[in-house]
Amino acid sequence: MLDSKIPSGPIDQKWKNRKFESNLVNPANRRKHTVIVVGTGLAGASAAATLGEQGYRVKVFTFHESPRRAHSIAAQGGINAAKNYQNDGDSVYRLFYDTIKGGDFRSREANVYRLAEVSVNIIDQCVAQGVPFAREYGGTLTNRSFGGTQVSRTFYAKGQTGQQLLLGAYSSLMRQAGQKTIEIFSRQEMVDLIVVEGKARGIIARNLVTGELTTHTADAVILATGGYGNVFFLSTNAKQSNASACWRAHKRGAYFANPCFTQIHPTCVPVSGDYQSKLTLMSESLRNDGRVWVPLKAGEKRAPGDIPENERDYFLERMYPAFGNLVPRDIASRAAKRMCDEGRGVGPTGLSVYMDFRDSIQRLGHATISEKYGNLFQMYEKITDENPYQVPMRIFPAVHYTMGGLWVDYNLMSSIPGLFVAGEANFSDHGANRLGASALMQGLADGYFVIPYSIANYIGGTKLSPIKNDHESAKATLAESQTRLEALMKAKGSQSVDQLHRKLGKIIWDNCGMARNEAGLNEAMVSIQKLKEEFANDVRVPGDNQLNSELEKANRVADFLELGELMCLDALERKESCGGHFREEMQTPEGEALRDDKNFSHVAAWEFTGKTPKLHKEALVFENIHLAQRSYK
């Protein structure tokens, strides 16, 4: 059993207790300690900026040309916080409760409580940085609703909340760069982790422009490198989002937790052809005013506008009257899939459902809808060439977020001492399903308010011997990276990396996507084995060792192949349905996910062994919230 190092005391005292017990580092001593941050999304940028402000020497790595381009920037809808500005019954405890329930009771109570607790400070911090949140005429902040909750607690900046929050964190990061507490290494990618005497002591980075590999040593390493949704090839993730930093850390000893917990987001623009490079999300906030429906009859051929009211099935409102269109994502996605399976899907492929704004436009007027969602409607029209003010949007579920990630304890430290993991890259707060507008909250909570305490606690309480770049472990790790990259360059097969990646995506989507079963998962693992061989023998990476996107992709897809296999193994091992993990063998008569709390109320953390991965379990104990079947009816 893994020790999650949860502090003692009642739930609302745990974080206070931990902060007080924590070791500290004297302000004058902080500059003697180097901390590496990999990734500059919300979690990475906020952690780096805060550590810089506190006086540590921070080295920040991003494969992007600029920290501002990290994928957090694409988050649209908003960020939750338990401010209760709407006086509608919100509280820290309710946000905690909603998140635990939304995650289908597969997250750690203490972490989630802390997240809800610091959520209020995040909004204060962002406002002080100049983030232009939406406001009322009187000048106060306004809110909207998101799925899985019955209060209005989501703060937003038009449909660009992620962008504005990231630019806020980025501005603080750049301020520290100007003050020389932070050094930024852009277009540099972490290719391995340096572990010395069991502790994380640095990274090997590849300069994507020159191809040079360099060694960087440190006292602690923070991975804030995002999720692994791109295993599926088609996802709403940015094209370059990848799991390599986490996977290399996993291979050096960091456990990977709940890899099968992936989130399929219900409202995305449907796939249009086999050339498609990625999928585009339509924010969940649209479900505040958009009504989701399919025709009552299978095989309906009329245009949506010609289908009369009594021949439409507003299936979310029908099935879940209490939450209606705002049920959590996993539930909405599965319901949409069920409609399409029944032959009632719409569009050329039959793989989409309508999201209709007709009634809201009538009720609120074109101007109000345009003010709330203008940029999303415009984005939809650019992709599909259809005007959603006139015809309903067509949407279908797509891979969006990964709840799984590297295992961390309460302090966000992985199973390798000195290696911390923040944001989507860790597994900690969302259980088996994340609620909308909680990813931004978690990224910033980790970076601004948790990591700084964890780093002080670790550095202040650990004997760290000095280490130089020519340390034997560092040299050996560098040499291994060199060998791996050279092997990829030598490959002279016939398929491009993308072609092979698409094959992997299809295997995982078909067998480890919205619904999983034992036979399919077993088959997928065999197929991935074959695909790995195909990759080794038949990939083609032309070009040189300098700026070469094919080489970068090959390096990442090699890791996705291994991770995909672990996802299937984890899904196979978890013989229950919970949140986004839906095993067809385990469902209620109404087709809802059927948990098995007796046998699976745990985190599955996998250790890399080189052969069959070894499973470690962390028991999930619910002392405050009563375990129950989720109901949104």
Place this chain on the structure above:
Amino acid sequence: MKLHLKIWRQKGPQEAGSFKDYSVDNASEHMSFLEMLDFLNTSLVQKGEEAVQFDHDCREGICGSCSLVINGNPHGPETGTATCQLHMRKFKDGDTIVIEPFRAKAFPVIRDLSVNRTAFDRIMEAGGFCSVNTGNAPEANAILIGKETAEKAMDSAACIGCGACVAACKNASAMLFVSAKVSQLALLPQGNPERGRRVRNMVAQMDQEMFGACSNTGSCEAACPKEIKLENIARLNREMVRAAWVE
């Protein structure tokens, strides 16, 4: 659809580049422009030729990575659209399309269509922030900001830092980029205490990076995928004057 492409190929910053001709036979009008380039690259890779390097990431028009000058226009022919959101249905079967990198002294070419825009980061480093350490913020609703002001600030803050404004300007001026950030923070009370310092430092850094002077022609606004308005530049100029007199 069938397309003829003239694409700028350049090995590195110090080497001379040139246009190379390519043809794509089976493009679909539903492809995005970048998917069309992916399609070309797959065929090049299969032949063992080097893929065309270009910057891209989110492909939703928000990260600001994509660039490209398409038929003489930064981000192509559509207004208010980043290259990644441009679709082939905006072109005709048989079209010849010329694809070049953003060209500016401050944006050196790295390879092919990929350019180095880190000059923008250094301008941000010089002053594009409110100096507030984590933990040092007052209660959010203690700072009242009217709806119109918040929305104006948001309009300026919508800049994605892609650099199309620079690529469009005959002087390769970065005024639209710099003014959008200066405006956002000048409009908001949080930005007030360092208003003068900010504008002076950011403009000084902009000059040091070798961006040119404003041409006053407004081509930046026309090319901007986020439709950032020229009035930001007017506000920047006012902020400079204000800084000289008031602070």
